[in-house]
Amino acid sequence: MNVTRNSQYRHIETHRIAGALGAEVSGVNLAEDLPDEVLGEVRTALLENQVIFFRDQNLSPARQLAFARRWGEIHLHPFMVGMEEHPEVLRIVKTPSDKKNFGGSWHTDQMFSPQPAMGTILYAVQAPSVGGDTMFTSQYLAYESLSDGMKALLADLKTVCVGDNFKKNGGKSRKEMYSRQMSHMQVKDPGDVQTTSVHPLVRTHPETGRKALFIGGHVQHFDGMTDEESQPLIDFLMKHSTRPEFICRFRWEAGSLAFWDNRCTQHYAVNDYPAETRIMHRVTVRGDTPF
Ligand code: SIN
Secondary structure, X not given: OOOOOOOOOOXXXXXXXXXXXXXXXXXXXXXXXXXXXXXXXXXXXXXXXXXXXXXXXXXXXXXXXXXXXXXXXXXXXOOEOOOOOOXXXXXXXXXXXXXXXXXXXXXXXXXXXXOOEEEEEXXXXXXXXXXXXXXXXXXXXXXXXXXXXXXXXXXXXXXXXXXXXXXXXXXXXXXXXXXXXXXXXXXXXXXXOOOEEEEEOEEEOOOOOOEEEOOOOOEEEEOOOOHHHHXXXXXXXXXXXXXXXXXXXXXXXXXXXXXXXXXOEEEEEOOOOOOOOEEEXXXXXEOOOXX
């Protein structure tokens, strides 16, 4: 592990896990009500590293929710049914009988919403003995490494992002696909909640002011273009934005928690533990309208 200690912190330590993004944070017990000063340092760590990880936490769904609420309003998933006692908490379960896993493609959370999730807080209840890692990619680096010509081409493009993406699921709805392949995940009808949204392809992070590519698996096509016209550029941008040098990979243990900034990252849950069970609790915090 590449260990760096940042002297600006008084309460926490951060240990970078990859060159591009990602740091483990120590010195924090998330089950406690964190003083504002400690929370401020955690915010700085998130903004500096884009995704931060905490080990050996002991968090009930209620405590995880209490931590999440310190960051803003909770973003309820329009399609996924949450826990009975805590509908804001999504229990992500994959057992040996499931072929697919939840989040097993590059994406950024709830990109199909008009105000996509600012952050996601994912807690491991049960991790496989091997496998089941999550990968993250820096969308700052993805944007910054493009040529000036490509940046100019992308500057005014907008994406149409779809929550129930029939095209990507081989014609199957989210409900059909999940009931066949992810039997523990319950899908609901979103009702009148908006699940298709148009966003800028290049967004400015509202807190850091840095520009990031805003692309992921929910992008169906560019606004004003056909699927066929859009697909080659989407393919290039997905390939480019997930280059190995832009990525970090996190190995879960029970009690680990990841907090990622959806405004400048994509993530991918690796499905490589066919004979084991993985159980996670996820809460998403509402973001603002991308610009
Ligand atoms: C997700 O995409 O939110 C789930 C990620 C994971 O389970 O690792």
